[in-house]
Amino acid sequence: MQVATQDKALHGKVALVTGAGKNIGRGIALALARDGAAIVVNGRADKAAVDAVVGEIEALGGKAVAAMGDVSDPAVPPRLAAEAAKAFGGVDILVSNAGLRRQTSFLDMSFEEWREIMSVALDGAFLLGKAIIPQMVARGGGAFVALSGVSTHVGTSNRCHVSASKSGLEGLMRALAIELAPHKVTCNALAPGAIDTARGAAAGPRPVGDRLIPLKRFGTVDEIAAMVRLLVGPEGTFITGQTIHVNGGEFLT
Structure with a gap:
């Protein structure tokens, strides 16, 4: 079945999805591709996983390229932007999903670990926005979605660095929603609850x-991807500055 056809809602759009080699990032990349977007698939280290996602998109009839790099490195987001421009002309949709999971008590946490977690989720979103949003503005608008999480709202032991980084993401999206509204760029956070994903050893047991x-x-994963698709598609153009909770009722706003 071909996905990149004229009748798809995201036909002609280009999306950069970070942390897209597995789990939620992979699901988002596939969902946007199925609806017609060309995808820049980013991962930090697992090139085989990223290439596999590119292959899945191409098998569906979509367009995708792999773009490796650690988004917390200030040199990487400008390179990703340049690769997206070379492959597809620029980016309309930015999904900042990259993040690291750690479980360490506050009393045992080093400043180096604190900075590592903060740098990928929060600094990475800042650096990506700086590199990609000028392309959105030049293309007449766009959508920026950052993946937060329920733990920053309910409180979770041994994850203060993760919670702080996600709180920062939500604040960043609220501020950018106001600042970028004149450029027709929407900015939202999406906070998943407990999602059935494969967890690495460093993530520890599920906190809930x-x-x-x-x-x-x-x-x-598909339920999270569907909400991202809503936010970045034509149906989501009047939604900005929000944190959207998809958590089965674990946290109620």
């Missing part, structure tokens, strides 16, 4: 069980 979720189940 489904007993604490009113819907009594974990969410799916």
Whole structure:
């Protein structure tokens, strides 16, 4: 089945998705590709995983390129922007999903670990925005979505650095929503709850069980990807400056 056809809602759009080699990032990249967007698939180190996602998109009839790099490195986001411009002419949709999971108690946490976690999620979003938003402005507008998380709202032991980075992301999106509105760039955060994903060893055990979720189940990657798709598509152009919670009722705004 071909995806990049004229009748797709995102046909002609270009999306850069960071942390897109697996789990939520992969799901978002595939969802946007199915609706017609060309995808710049970013990952930090696992080139095989990123290439596999590119292959999946191409198998669907879509367009995609791999673009490796650590988004917390100030030299990387400008390079990603240049690669996107070379491949597809520029970016309309930026999904800042890259982040690191760690579980370390505050009393045992080093400043180096604190900075490492903060740099990928928060500094990375800042650097990506600086590199990509000028392309959006030149293309007449766009959408910027940053992935936050429920733990910053409910409080979670051993993850103060993760919670702080996600709180910062939400503040960044609110501020940019106002500043970039004249350029027709929407900016939103999306806060997933407990999602059924593969967790690396460094992430530790899940900080919440489904007993604490009113819907009594974990969410799916596809449910997160569908909300991102709404925010960046034509149906989402009047939504900006928001934190959208997809958590099965674990946290109520």
